[in-house]
Amino acid sequence: MGKLYAVGIGPGDPDEMTVRAGRILNQVRIIAGYHGYLDLIRHLYPDKEYIDTPMRGEEERCRMAIDAAKRGADVAMVCSGDAGVYGMASLLCEMAEGSGIDVEVVPGVTAALSGAALLGAPIGHDFAVISLSDLLTPWEDIERRLEMAAKADFCIVLYNPASHKRRDHLQRACDILLRCVPPETVCAAARCIAREGQDSRVMTLRELREYEADMFTTVFVGNSRTRITDGKMVTPRGYRRSET
């Protein structure tokens, strides 16, 4: 029986992968993943066998990876960012249940961290991560989480703020946040992090409402103490005496 790895490869540039993730991708015989992610790393591992499925083929991809492991191959399922944050780790663990196959999760730098680094330090204090995709979650649950996160004064990171079919989700999310926090709250968007076309912009919550996010965007909403420092979005932890 082979071994299954769920490997987070970070935001895009292979330089942002951990040493361990790179070593495991070198070791395994088969690499599985969404073809958009595989395209980021295929040139580095030209001699591997690839299991390549489209975006919505998650269950099929897992099944193929599990079958390959049952036949004796070590398989790495790659995920962009971290394998456990909206990644494939949970589905892989669930589908491999009872099979006797060992599933090892290899963490990576998720967009909340890589986007934050690009912007400065927007999540320097307690934060919440919320996906605005309602493909797998009822929109009412998402609304409730947005409201609670704003009321609790969390910094908030929004994944999947928009897609072709869901153009207004970010606007609707901003409307909920605006009920609880001021329109001047410092916000930002990071796009194509560590990939071609990388871009970021700091703005207010009012401006964020009009921002046209896409599926390559990660959005940051500051807490009540977040401010702009030399163009960077910074949430203090409170170390400085003047702020404690």
Added chain:
Amino acid sequence: MGKLYAVGIGPGDPDEMTVRAGRILNQVRIIAGYHGYLDLIRHLYPDKEYIDTPMRGEEERCRMAIDAAKRGADVAMVCSGDAGVYGMASLLCEMAEGSGIDVEVVPGVTAALSGAALLGAPIGHDFAVISLSDLLTPWEDIERRLEMAAKADFCIVLYNPASHKRRDHLQRACDILLRCVPPETVCAAARCIAREGQDSRVMTLRELREYEADMFTTVFVGNSRTRITDGKMVTPRGYRRSET
């Protein structure tokens, strides 16, 4: 003028560092940090100059790093985990404001991700990260965030669940959570992640209340759908048809 880097070195084992973080540590002339973190990497970079301050010396450490950069040296300030999550990135950005020194933040695998990987996939859906340290945050704010996070059905990751002086914070946090979520909620603790003595345990919220965490522990509280799968803590994202 030198350049300042805030570098997240991951949980401990240098294998969990990104390739970029390792490259920057190789490039700079000076490495600054809390000595407990420097001890994890010092053997890899024996020829560097080190700025080494104790745990509470954050402001002094930043000042020394900024002064060294002003004198022309490239300086890397290392943080365990990620540089921006309860790390030094925000303080460094704030203190370098207006100095003209370029601060670059290099992300790393924070304990929410490395601990999650060790446990399975506990943060496979929306999650909140909360520090239980009230050194820099009023306890009332922490309580409110715990309550809101539980009401919103977030997976919750608790940093700094205890220290020598704050032995009962985890118990108090559990009491707040128990007002909102069932005592059978799947929880876990990960200790000394990617270091000597690494350990993890899956338990219920009721059991977590009695768990003796220390400053090397990261705590995970599942959401209403988190379950145990082959001994792992797994929060489904909802891919499986039976669960959507």
